[in-house]
Amino acid sequence: MKLNEVLTVLEKVAPVALSDEFCKKFGMYDNSGIIINCGKDINGALFSLDLSENSVQKAKEGGYNLIVTHHPAIYGGISKLDLTRDPQAKALAECLKCGISVISMHLNFDAAPQGIDYHLMKGLGGDNPEILAKLDNGGYGRVYGVKSENFKEFVERVKKTFGSDRALSYGKNRQVKKVASFCGAGCDDKAIAFAAENGADVFVSSDIKHHEITAILGRGINVIQLTHYCAENYGFEKIYSRISKELSVPTAYFCDAELM
């Protein structure tokens, strides 16, 4: 396949234009799309949440000359490349050496109708959400009903579903009927107000700061902090399963167990 043909398949799930709309409407920054174009026909694609030395190693071993990531392989602009120290520089250099192209699908995958934020909700047992940041086709940040359950049981079920023991929970035991969830590092004042206004019992997200935890608890809402990796890997793998069938080249999925 041509690199652009792969991109076209990925954009069926979530066009890069969705990221542009997200950025423009909500003042965000992103760098989605083709990050490295080595100019070669694609003979196989490895999917990995991040571009890391480990994921590049897997691609090389499997003979895949494309890596598709969720987090942008380059985010803020690189001005120096130190291969003796900087793991990101090492991963990029290895791609360039080995002719591995890279596509990153970030905010568009987060906000797609069946994107990563959607799958976080599904994994937590919900559906038919109120949505915080509404886009023309998709959105981000959800509050929704779940089967009534004791908080302790809910936490245990979450750990099991997302496959990680690193979930931290805060708040007294209670019955959980309504959940607010925000994939990635999506917690801010607006997310907290949105959860409170919609009567959430539990707030689920990652990378939540201390003053945010106290603000959520202060509104009488419990907190579950998943690792960013396990919360997003869950949905990214679901998207992979769907897309891999539509690609005419071999594919594989890499999950970095160390970060779960």
Added chain:
Amino acid sequence: MKLNEVLTVLEKVAPVALSDEFCKKFGMYDNSGIIINCGKDINGALFSLDLSENSVQKAKEGGYNLIVTHHPAIYGGISKLDLTRDPQAKALAECLKCGISVISMHLNFDAAPQGIDYHLMKGLGGDNPEILAKLDNGGYGRVYGVKSENFKEFVERVKKTFGSDRALSYGKNRQVKKVASFCGAGCDDKAIAFAAENGADVFVSSDIKHHEITAILGRGINVIQLTHYCAENYGFEKIYSRISKELSVPTAYFCDAELM
């Protein structure tokens, strides 16, 4: 005591001018000093990392009309006060109603010579550090040697010392000889580079974001993420112990077990 007399005692540990120096030299923002001045003589002081409804309740119960916090009771500027929802507004209103004054000592307590960042190092077993952000008298961000220990054992010791099971650890088992630590939410590119250049085996901080965890691991350094609360409460209580002896009014310390 007069409110200003209490402030004078607190400033012996860490003058507010130290916060100003920190802000100016490193482009930070702070709001340390007297946050609420109710204009009354102080009859007792409760120390608490945060101004929360719980801490105000404790002050009322104990009859203390001053609360000394580490995190600024008001941080970014308040433009609306909704007592039906906003826990911060409720806590502030309760202080104003009950005549409770509030002093916050933030970046100056972080960076004081025997401040919170110093005590984090001590709790982790270190001394004689290299310092990242050097100030005229004090500083922030430390790398230092510790007694050689297996990573697993080190993690267990840390959990015990800081009294929290919520410490998350990342990285393969290894021998720990050198530690980099940054109290509060102090992880950024400079902190990571500083840890790497000084040969740290483990990076200890709070509120570390996903891409920072991967960047630290990518440099071959293990990670321990403490809760922001337990990492800073440790040192704040040490400072309390020292200061309470110098205050001529009754004092108490409030630790919010839910956040440890």
Added chain:
Amino acid sequence: MKLNEVLTVLEKVAPVALSDEFCKKFGMYDNSGIIINCGKDINGALFSLDLSENSVQKAKEGGYNLIVTHHPAIYGGISKLDLTRDPQAKALAECLKCGISVISMHLNFDAAPQGIDYHLMKGLGGDNPEILAKLDNGGYGRVYGVKSENFKEFVERVKKTFGSDRALSYGKNRQVKKVASFCGAGCDDKAIAFAAENGADVFVSSDIKHHEITAILGRGINVIQLTHYCAENYGFEKIYSRISKELSVPTAYFCDAELM
């Protein structure tokens, strides 16, 4: 009444969305809406241009637990509350202590179809204006015809209508047929150009700076500088008269004679 029910009545005159439109379209800042919500049913409302210690005192005396102001009770964001010195902090604290909620209606009241800027025009004897800053429903800044009158007589009539001797006038005696008026501190380059292009004989506003006075006179237009208070209190009281009939709780109006 519930606080939100009072807000609904006020928004019939001028929705907060009108302030948002004003800010977005003309690059303004505002903080209109519910400023303090004490969470209690409203048993009476005092209207006052400003939230001051005097107005809070009147509310307490009258047993009103809501104050409706024109100028935002909090404008730019508060980071410290010093009850020994700062009159704004004292007024806010007194409201919180006494359970007095506060609503401020600023730019929306200025620009409403029958708002404060409209009433300034009416008080000056005009109607059917050209409008400077046009909004979907309402606007700000007016030029209009008045009954032809000698400038000196016009000034005397204005002082009488607005009930203040503090009106300063500039410019030679002349016949006044067309007036430009801008309630509050609305004088700027655009207002001056708008007045000149529309052939105003007199420019009426408040808080006009020295270089603006010379710029207006230099265009051959006379100037009347009302106090900000008397110019806006006039229209705010008109709005009060209209709204008080629609509220099912007792109301009162407080005018601070010292500022007229």
Added chain:
Amino acid sequence: MKLNEVLTVLEKVAPVALSDEFCKKFGMYDNSGIIINCGKDINGALFSLDLSENSVQKAKEGGYNLIVTHHPAIYGGISKLDLTRDPQAKALAECLKCGISVISMHLNFDAAPQGIDYHLMKGLGGDNPEILAKLDNGGYGRVYGVKSENFKEFVERVKKTFGSDRALSYGKNRQVKKVASFCGAGCDDKAIAFAAENGADVFVSSDIKHHEITAILGRGINVIQLTHYCAENYGFEKIYSRISKELSVPTAYFCDAELM
């Protein structure tokens, strides 16, 4: 005299470098110095607070080919010159046509040791001030003692000294012993806090905004608002008297009675 020789004499009172220091240290903007250099020897100098059509007319009538102003003849940068409407453009064009050069001495004259802010204090009866904005040699914003006097009498004396009936006064009658004064449009939060901390009974300045008047009164300080013109013309004329003796060309002073 050469234009630069005149500048040298003016800079003995207040070097332009003092304006630069003021701007740098306190985040101000200024445009002091030679504003129009027509390239001719100076045969006479007219002093006028502003460059206006009236002042240029006076210079022409008197045969002076230099105008020295306090307020910058050009302040923010001119991009269009409309001689059919804009009085500033007309005045500048007339200078260029008639070969009249212009020097403006703004913040340096405000802050000079015997500058305009100093003379405002002297006119109000004070000396030996506390100074708000301290410069290496000079400063701005003063609080000082005066002969104890009844507020009403004080106001009458001020009107007489500064030659203007347009002085507006606020606050109850009281004894005046300490005065804070700020020439020009110098009122802001820092000026108000400075006046309060130093125990001022009266706050004297110009172009004071409504919310500033209420903030000053709320701190228990009376207010006198002079016109910007009369407050600064007073000191500018004193400086003129001193400088005119040192210039070897004829000089004159123009006071625009309409603005007093």
Added chain:
Amino acid sequence: MKLNEVLTVLEKVAPVALSDEFCKKFGMYDNSGIIINCGKDINGALFSLDLSENSVQKAKEGGYNLIVTHHPAIYGGISKLDLTRDPQAKALAECLKCGISVISMHLNFDAAPQGIDYHLMKGLGGDNPEILAKLDNGGYGRVYGVKSENFKEFVERVKKTFGSDRALSYGKNRQVKKVASFCGAGCDDKAIAFAAENGADVFVSSDIKHHEITAILGRGINVIQLTHYCAENYGFEKIYSRISKELSVPTAYFCDAELM
């Protein structure tokens, strides 16, 4: 003719609103329109790319009291006028002295349907372009086909057409079939990408910086750098020829041979 009548004729070619649209849509700055209005009836108009001392001299000699320029006679805002040194100040002052009004038509003339960028294309032998910055009626930046020609011959023909030997050319000899051109200083990353995507063989513009030349050559595109003056004078004179017929006052065209 009245000055506004002349403006109306000029705006038939390119309304000032076109400049506003250009600025808003593409983040540009401009100062088009009447720059000096001396308030007199226009008795003749001199057209000149720039307002310079030479062009004012020509207007005076020819008795024209209007100069129409392409480049804004004032661009960024003037704060000082030094007639002993600054040529722009001298030219402006001479206009004001002699009652010469000035109109500048900048981005609107660049982007008009038959504007300066259009004429650059025509002079280079092209038509039916792809356009980079599309406006409602007009646009800027063109790629188009030309009669196939050897690069050396193409360069010689360009020098001849535009009447200047100062054209610098870069790149190996080759056949030229497609040209990208951008009048004035229009080269930037977007222009280079646009030229490359549309298969240009030669990139023609002015004021191209070193790193831009290497970036264009690196994409396999040759470069011709015309002087800014000759590239724009070409189209400005064409527009003059068209407009002069519609003006009821005498006109002349001034071309500064030194800058060609």
Added chain:
Amino acid sequence: MKLNEVLTVLEKVAPVALSDEFCKKFGMYDNSGIIINCGKDINGALFSLDLSENSVQKAKEGGYNLIVTHHPAIYGGISKLDLTRDPQAKALAECLKCGISVISMHLNFDAAPQGIDYHLMKGLGGDNPEILAKLDNGGYGRVYGVKSENFKEFVERVKKTFGSDRALSYGKNRQVKKVASFCGAGCDDKAIAFAAENGADVFVSSDIKHHEITAILGRGINVIQLTHYCAENYGFEKIYSRISKELSVPTAYFCDAELM
């Protein structure tokens, strides 16, 4: 040699700290230092003004695994790498593939005591300059005397010395005694004023914009516009000659004749 050892030799001519000082003192941006560190011992160094595909090709052919450039190999931060189009991405990727490290020495080489701006002056025949932007040890922008010569002859001599026919000259023939020169794209308002105040007859620089050429000519100063490449290559080669003797690895110099 180690990469850092090579850097140390280069910093003897001009430390990277000189670039930092330049940036801080004059509000510039730079990205000097080690741009690519491949982590290998250096076996040879190619010097080239730019990192281009041609220069990387030369390094590969010569077996040099270090390229030293003047212009930063990465300037503003890279967020995408397209090897099918972008020549800079191609050059960087080729370096990473082949293990070629890159050092760029930009503003420090410009401003060094015997740096590129110094050598431009020497090539133009001058010495003992006035310096525009003075640094602790070095500076940028020079005015100096030269042997009196006819402008035409001067231009011819310059073309010969710098080895380029692309030098454009403006202004009438005259005697040249004083020259102002600014290597690279150093022309701005301050450079022009500096040249005029110091009585320059000719202004020599590169990448001069149209309005700057007219501003210089308007001040009665002639202009020579060298190509950026030939103006800086001249000094960079001189520096190379000096440094190559101090490096213990083979070196070569690459001059791209196409850009001279």
